[in-house]
Each structure stands twice: as structure tokens, then as C-alpha cells.
Amino acid sequence: MSPEIQTAAALVIVALAALWLTLRAVAKRKNPGCGGECACPTQKLKR
Amino acid sequence: MSLPAHIASASASPGTRLPTYALVGNPNCGKSTLFNALTGMKQKVGNYPGVTVEKKVGTTFSQHGQPITVIDLPGAYSLAARSPDEAVTRDVLLGRRADTQQPDRILCIIDATNLERNLYLVHQILDLGRPVIVVLNMMDLAEKAGLNIRAARLEHELGVPVIPCEAVRGKGLVELRVAMSRHDLPLSRHAWEVPAPISAAVAELQASLTRNDLKSPLIARAEALLLLTDQDSIRVAGSTPLSPQTAEILQGWKTKWEGQGTDWAAVLVNSRYDAIGRIAADVVLRAGDQGPTTSDKIDAVVTHPVWGWVTLGAVMTLLFLSIFTFAEYPMNWIDDHMASLGDWVKGAMPPGDLRDLVTDGAIAGVGGVIIFLPQILILFFFIGLLESTGYMARAAFIMDRLMSKVGLNGKSFIPLLSSYACAIPGIMATRTIEEPKDRLVTILVAPLMSCSARLPVYLLMIAALLPGDRVPTWSKVGLMLLMYMLGTVGAFAFAWLFKRTLLKGAPPLMIMELPPYRLPAVRDVAFHMFERAWIFVRRAGTVILGISIILWFLSAYPKAPDTATPTEQIAQSFAGRAGHLIEPAIRPLGFDWQIGIGLITSFAAREVFVSTMSVVFNAGSDDADTAPLRQALLAAHWPDGRRLFTPLVCLTLMVFYVFAMQCVSTVVVVRRETNSWRWPLFQIGYMTGTAWVVCFLVFQVGRALGY
Structure with a gap:
């Protein structure tokens, strides 16, 4: 894999990660809480 | 344990819809243990809309294998709610919540060692006129305390099935499932005479609740009794308000009683206690004075003004000693495998950004956090053990x-x-x-x-x-x-x-x-421990992975010339620039711009500091081997060659994390709970301000002393 392709792939992954974290933050504003990451009561936490 | 006659004769016909059960009981009566024993892993946890009270719904199976829904309601001493948790229990049972269907049947859990106190809630629930099964839990402890609880006698008195049970050991669960499978549960024969002067008020309120609030007659009667005890003041979001007509009638009676100067509400409560006292006296046989129980003997030491503190200190020391001792081997194992994985990727891929992202971003970031899994497991094992033993x-x-x-x-x-x-x-x-x-x-x-x-x-x-x-x-x-x-x-x-x-x-x-x-x-302790472990692993695999990827980008871009050293690369990166921006504020604490990057990113969550350090100290590395983070930190230096992570700086950093408000999720929850931005902003200010001042004192005094 050439360095140019690696750079493009890495930047796509970074963009996807940034998008996912942003969407998650927006969803949290609508439904604040830890998102089930600390075992506290959440809207939907399937065990 | 033999089945009571009226249960043994009953059976459910397969294929018919089975009812929804509500699980209710006093706090500490073993309700959660019974819920876990009945439903196992088939649970859903959520919130009652508009109120931060946990809603747990699970599925168990009838004797014919048909699913039965069980709602675990918050623990309550009485339907006269004094907290939002108790208010939710009351509202669900009275059918006041539009978001939760009124349960068809009720499982009342009683702590057999405290029968009389627990019967108060049962007595109120029997007023509802719903089919009820009473579960006498902790029968073994009652027996050890010299109490002979005559379950058959209680069943006769209440007119509903009474199942003796030891939820911790799973005893009595078969009998309970059989009882729950019945289609023809008897309604209570419980007859409680409301004092005559109050019965007119009860009747008028009952009629209004039936007519104006559309309640069934028995529910309306139970609600009328509650309203008249004047302890129904707590209302939570989602609770249907009273109709104006009923509210007017209620106010009318209260005004009238105030004028008479008699506390009829207290008379009502006392008459219920009298009825319960009569039942308890008939059902509980005491085997004379048994002397101090085992619990009493243990408590003489562990709640002693001096020995209690010694015990607490010993327990906490044992907890942390275990964290360090037992976790060492699995931590080394994870550390070695993470390093091997990084080395393998470096060997398998040609140099480039994608390889660096995988090794210096994803593996270093996630691996830096996941290594602490064994210690998290041990911590929650001990917490579960301490809760479970009492x-x-x-x-x-x-x-x-x-x-x-x-x-x-x-x-x-x-x-x-x-x-x-x-x-x-x-x-x-x-x-x-x-x-x-x-x-x-x-x-x-x-x-x-x-x-x-x-x-x-x-x-x-x-x-x-x-x-x-x-x-x-x-x-x-x-x-x-x-x-x-x-x-x-x-x-x-x-x-x-x-x-x-x-x-x-x-x-x-x-x-x-x-x-x-x-x-x-053991089952509950293990369940609790693995639940926490899963949450930790999931967080490492999602949020921390995402942040590590972003951090890699921020520390790898913009690119320095090819001749630049790794330190020069990160120094001129986006992350490096942010770190340099706050360095003047944190330098008096002994922190440099690289630690500053960690302080900024860990505002998302404190443990992100570890993954940030992994990314920052591995970024741009061309070494064949990925050095463990601890070694990387020990090798870090200031530009003048001084060691960065001196013992004093490490101590100061720990003190910073003790006091600083480094958690955005907590800020959001405080805002929601206080319904204002004023308090969370105040909290950020006082905590982070304290962190800075205390760290300044620790570092400067430590340095003055030659550390």
C-alpha cells in the first residue's frame, strides 16, 4: 500500500471518527447522561 | 419445601397470555436478588420518562415455559411516598403513569426477619384489590434469629398465596414460578375496617375517583385512603394529576377535620398498624430470648466507635492490596500482547499514515486503557462482595x-x-x-x-x-x-x-x-463485576478508540518536514499548539505542554489522559518495538534535559485528577439535575480552581524541599 493511499485511508477514518463522536455528542444533548457507560440508569441499556 | 395446597392444585393452561407482575418490597428485603434469580440475563434497564428513577423490566418463564414479564419497582416502605423513587412505585401500582401499564398482579417481597414492618406495605397493596403473591424471603435468617414464621397462617390471614423463599440460594423459586403461572390467583380476603368517622370521606373520595378520575372502584378506594393520610404530596413527572373535582372534595374533608381538631389521618394510619400487629402476633412465634445473634456479635466490633474505623481501614487496605497484587500478572499479559500486536502491525504494513494511525493511535490509545481491566474487575468484585454481605x-x-x-x-x-x-x-x-x-x-x-x-x-x-x-x-x-x-x-x-x-x-x-x-x-457479585467490565471494555472500544484516532490526527498534522524529530513533529502539531497555549498556566504545577494536551482531552473523560499520553509519547515513533507507556513516560524530558515525570510531578498530577472536574458527562447531568447552568459552572470553577491551587502548593513546596 503506497504512502499516498495510506494517508487517504487514515484521513477517511479520522473523518468518520469525528463524525461519529459529533453525532454522539448531539444525541447526548437530547438525552443527557453517561450513555450507559457507567452503569447508571439510561433510556435503553440492554443487558 | 412442599407446595401450599391451593397452589399445588392450580395450573396454567399453556398458550394463554400470562399476566405482568410488579415486584415490590421494602428496601433491603432481597428484591433485586429475587428479580435477578427470576429473570437472569433477560433484563432491560431504563428510566421512567421525565424522572431519574430506574425502570427494570425482565422476563421469567412459567412452569409451561411461557414468558412472564416482571417489573422491578423501586423499594418502598409505604405507598405514602416520601421520595421520587417511592412515588414511582405508588404511581405504577395505582395506574397513575401513562407510560407504564398498571401491572396485572403484584409480587410482594417480605423480609421474614422484619415481618411486621414489611407488612405495612403489603397491607396497603392488598387494598388495591389486585391478585397478590407474598414472598417470605430470608426465611433462613428468620430461623437463625429464633423466629418461627407460620407461612400457612399468614396465607390464611391474608387470603393470598404466601411462598417461603431464600432468594440468595434459589430456594422456593420453583414454588414461586408455579404460583406465578396460575390463572386463578385468589383475591385477598383481607378485611380492614376503616374507622367509622373516616369511612364517609373514603366513600366520597372513592366515588369521585371512580367517576372523575376513571379509576376502578378498588383502586379508587386504596387511593382515597392514601390521599386522606396526607402523605401523598410528592408528585413526579409522568404522574397523572387529580381531577379538580376530587381535589376539591379532598380539600373539603381536610378543612373539615382541621376544624374538628382531630388528626383523623393519624387515626387511619394507627388503625392499619393495629390490624398488622394482630396478624404479626398470630403468625410469628418467638423462641424466647435467643441472646445476641451472630450479626449482633459482629456489629459489636465493626460498628464500634474505634474498632469500626480500624475494620473499615483494614477492609479498604485489603481492597487496594488485592488490586495491586492479583492484577499484576493479567496486566503484564495484556501489556505484552498489546505491544506484540503493535509490533506485528508495524512488521506487516509498510510505513505510512494508516500504519501509524493503527499502532500509535488505535492500539496505543485503547491498549493504554484496556490494560487496567483486571484492576477494575477486582475493584468491583470487592464492592459487590461488601454489598452482598451487608x-x-x-x-x-x-x-x-x-x-x-x-x-x-x-x-x-x-x-x-x-x-x-x-x-x-x-x-x-x-x-x-x-x-x-x-x-x-x-x-x-x-x-x-x-x-x-x-x-x-x-x-x-x-x-x-x-x-x-x-x-x-x-x-x-x-x-x-x-x-x-x-x-x-x-x-x-x-x-x-x-x-x-x-x-x-x-x-x-x-x-x-x-x-x-x-x-x-456469588451470582450477583459476578453479574455486577462482569457488567462493569463489559461497560469498561465497550467504552475503550468505542469512545476511547474514537478519541484516540482524533488525537493521532491532531498530533500527526500538520506534518513537519521529513527531517524533523518526533518531538519536533508533535510540538508543531494541532495538539502540540493547544498544549503550548495552556503551558503558561500549568507550568507552575510542573506540567509541560505534552501533559497539557492530556489535561485538555481528558475533560471528555478522565481515563482519556492515559490514552492521550500513549498517543503523544508514541506519535511519530519509528522504533521497531512499541515501548510500554510507563517506560515512555520515564524517558520523557524537558528541552533542557530534566526528567519530565519526576516523582513530584506524578504526585501533583494525581492530586490534580483528585480535585479537577474532568468529566463532561457529569457536567451535563448536574445541569439536568439542578435545572440550571449556574451550579455546574460553579462546580467546574471551584473544583478546577482547587485542583490548581492544591497542585501549586504540592509542587512548589515539594520542589522547595528538594524533591
Whole structure:
């Protein structure tokens, strides 16, 4: 894999990660809480 | 254990819809243990809309294998609610919540060692006229306490099935499932004569509730009795309000009674207690004076004014000693495998950004956090063990002496204790505190208790501060205990300050029940431990992975010329520039811009500091081997060649994380709980300000002393 392709792939992954974290933050504003990451009561936490 | 006759004769016909059961009982009656035993892993946890009270719904199976829905309602001593939790239980049972279907049937759990007290709630529930099954839990403990509970006699008195049970050992569950499978559960024969002067009020309110609030006659009667006891003042979101007609009738009767000068509400409550007393006297046979029970003998030591503290200290020391001792081997195993994985990727891929992202971003970031999984498992194993045996309530009792001295409400203990795991459930648990000022004080200081997210930071810093195998484990344990104590003392000190300045109030009172000691429920402890482990792993694989990827980008871009060293690369990157921006503010604390990057990113969550350090100190590395983070930190230097992570800097960093408000989720929850941005902003200000001042003192004094 050439360095140019690696750079493009890495930047796509970074963009996807940034998008996912942003969407998650927006969803949290609508439904604040830890998102089930600390075992506290959440809207939907399937065990 | 033989089946009671009226249960043994009953059977459900397969294929018919089975009813929904509500599980109700006093706190500490073994309700959660029974719920877990009945439903196993088939549970859903959520919130009642608009109110931060946990809603647990699970599925169990009838004797014919058909699914039965079980709703685990919050523990309550009475339907006359005194907290939002109890209000939800009352509202679900009375059909006041539009978001939750009124349960068809009710499972009432009774602690057999406290029959009379537990019967008060059962007595109120029988008023509802719904089919009820009474579960007499902890029969073994009652027997040990010299109590002979005549279940058949109680069944005769109440007219509903009574199942003796030991939920911890799974005894009585078969009989319970058989009873739950029945289609023809008998309604209670419980006849309770309401005092004559009150019966007219009950009848008028019942009629109005039936007509105007569309309640069934029996539910309406039960609700009328509740309304007349004047303890129905707590209303929570989602609770249907009374119709104006019923509210007017209620007010009319209360005004009339006030004019008569007789406390008819108290008469109503007392008449219920009299009825319960008669039942209890008939059902419970006491085998004379048994002398002190085993629990009493243990309590003489563990709740002793001096030995109680010694015991608490010993338990905490044992906990942290185990964390360091038992976790060492699995941690080394994870460390080695993460390093091998990184090396393998470096060998398998040609040099380039994608390879760097995988090794220096994803593997270094996630691996840096996941290495602490064994210690998290041990921590929650011990917490589960202490809860399951009943010691946690004793710890609360011991701590209350100290808490009342700083003006904290006794009910603050559970929220503060929960905050050792995570401040968010701790802050949510403050809803049980009735006094608003006490609740706010608890919310403000809860994040000072050292949560599990701080653990990776402490462990990393202790490893850097006390490196090598020759350092005795006791030193590490002592340092860890010191951090936990510092957070606790800080929380108490600020509570004392707030109660005397911003939030003055009357000294609080605490009434607390000490459950008998029991053997730990291994299943529950394991369930709790693996639940926490899964949450930790999931977080590492999602949020921390995402942040690590972004961090890699911020530390790898913009690119420096090819001739630049790794240090020069990160220094001119986006992350490096942010770190340099805050360096003047943190330099007096002994921190450089690289640590500054960690302080900025860990505002998302404290443990992100560890993954940030992994990314920052591995970024741009062209080494064939990925050095463990601890070694990388020890090798880090200031530009003038001085060591960056000196023991004093490591200690100062730990102190910073004890006090600083580094958790955006907690900020959001505090905003929601206080319904204002004022308090979370105040909290960020006072906590981070304290962190800076204390760190400044620690670092400058330490340096002046030659450390």
C-alpha cells in the first residue's frame, strides 16, 4: 500500500471518527447522561 | 419445601397470555436478588420518562415455559411516598403513569426477619384489590434469629398465596414460578375496617375517583385512603394529576377535620398498624430470648466507635492490596500482547499514515486503557462482595458519624459511595434526599470522590512514580489510599464549607437499617463485576478508540518536514499548539505542554489522559518495538534535559485528577439535575480552581524541599 493511499485511508477514518463522536455528542444533548457507560440508569441499556 | 395446597392444585393452561407482575418490597428485603434469580440475563434497564428513577423490566418463564414479564419497582416502605423513587412505585401500582401499564398482579417481597414492618406495605397493596403473591424471603435468617414464621397462617390471614423463599440460594423459586403461572390467583380476603368517622370521606373520595378520575372502584378506594393520610404530596413527572373535582372534595374533608381538631389521618394510619400487629402476633412465634445473634456479635466490633474505623481501614487496605497484587500478572499479559500486536502491525504494513494511525493511535490509545481491566474487575468484585454481605451498610453507619459533623445528610452516603464507581449514578441517587439544600451540597461534592475513571490515571502515575519490582506493594497501596482519602476529605471539607455559607440549613438526621450479615450471593457479585467490565471494555472500544484516532490526527498534522524529530513533529502539531497555549498556566504545577494536551482531552473523560499520553509519547515513533507507556513516560524530558515525570510531578498530577472536574458527562447531568447552568459552572470553577491551587502548593513546596 503506497504512502499516498495510506494517508487517504487514515484521513477517511479520522473523518468518520469525528463524525461519529459529533453525532454522539448531539444525541447526548437530547438525552443527557453517561450513555450507559457507567452503569447508571439510561433510556435503553440492554443487558 | 412442599407446595401450599391451593397452589399445588392450580395450573396454567399453556398458550394463554400470562399476566405482568410488579415486584415490590421494602428496601433491603432481597428484591433485586429475587428479580435477578427470576429473570437472569433477560433484563432491560431504563428510566421512567421525565424522572431519574430506574425502570427494570425482565422476563421469567412459567412452569409451561411461557414468558412472564416482571417489573422491578423501586423499594418502598409505604405507598405514602416520601421520595421520587417511592412515588414511582405508588404511581405504577395505582395506574397513575401513562407510560407504564398498571401491572396485572403484584409480587410482594417480605423480609421474614422484619415481618411486621414489611407488612405495612403489603397491607396497603392488598387494598388495591389486585391478585397478590407474598414472598417470605430470608426465611433462613428468620430461623437463625429464633423466629418461627407460620407461612400457612399468614396465607390464611391474608387470603393470598404466601411462598417461603431464600432468594440468595434459589430456594422456593420453583414454588414461586408455579404460583406465578396460575390463572386463578385468589383475591385477598383481607378485611380492614376503616374507622367509622373516616369511612364517609373514603366513600366520597372513592366515588369521585371512580367517576372523575376513571379509576376502578378498588383502586379508587386504596387511593382515597392514601390521599386522606396526607402523605401523598410528592408528585413526579409522568404522574397523572387529580381531577379538580376530587381535589376539591379532598380539600373539603381536610378543612373539615382541621376544624374538628382531630388528626383523623393519624387515626387511619394507627388503625392499619393495629390490624398488622394482630396478624404479626398470630403468625410469628418467638423462641424466647435467643441472646445476641451472630450479626449482633459482629456489629459489636465493626460498628464500634474505634474498632469500626480500624475494620473499615483494614477492609479498604485489603481492597487496594488485592488490586495491586492479583492484577499484576493479567496486566503484564495484556501489556505484552498489546505491544506484540503493535509490533506485528508495524512488521506487516509498510510505513505510512494508516500504519501509524493503527499502532500509535488505535492500539496505543485503547491498549493504554484496556490494560487496567483486571484492576477494575477486582475493584468491583470487592464492592459487590461488601454489598452482598451487608458490610456496606455498616460502612455507611461508621461514615455517618463523620458526615453528620460536616452537615451532610445521612442519605448522602449512598450517592457518595456510588460516586466511587462513577459520579453520574451518585448524582442521580441524590434524588432520595428530600431536603433540597442537602441534595445540592451532595451533588456539588459527589464528583470529588475518586471514581473508577481516575483509577487508570492513578495507576499509571503510581507506576511512573514508584517504578520497578523492588518497590514494596505497600507503598503503592498507601499512595492509592492517600488519593482516595484526599478526595473524600476534600468532599467533606467542601460540604462543611457549603453548609455554612452558600447552602445553610438545619442539621440533618439519619435513620438507617442494618440488614443482617449474609453469605455473599456469588451470582450477583459476578453479574455486577462482569457488567462493569463489559461497560469498561465497550467504552475503550468505542469512545476511547474514537478519541484516540482524533488525537493521532491532531498530533500527526500538520506534518513537519521529513527531517524533523518526533518531538519536533508533535510540538508543531494541532495538539502540540493547544498544549503550548495552556503551558503558561500549568507550568507552575510542573506540567509541560505534552501533559497539557492530556489535561485538555481528558475533560471528555478522565481515563482519556492515559490514552492521550500513549498517543503523544508514541506519535511519530519509528522504533521497531512499541515501548510500554510507563517506560515512555520515564524517558520523557524537558528541552533542557530534566526528567519530565519526576516523582513530584506524578504526585501533583494525581492530586490534580483528585480535585479537577474532568468529566463532561457529569457536567451535563448536574445541569439536568439542578435545572440550571449556574451550579455546574460553579462546580467546574471551584473544583478546577482547587485542583490548581492544591497542585501549586504540592509542587512548589515539594520542589522547595528538594524533591
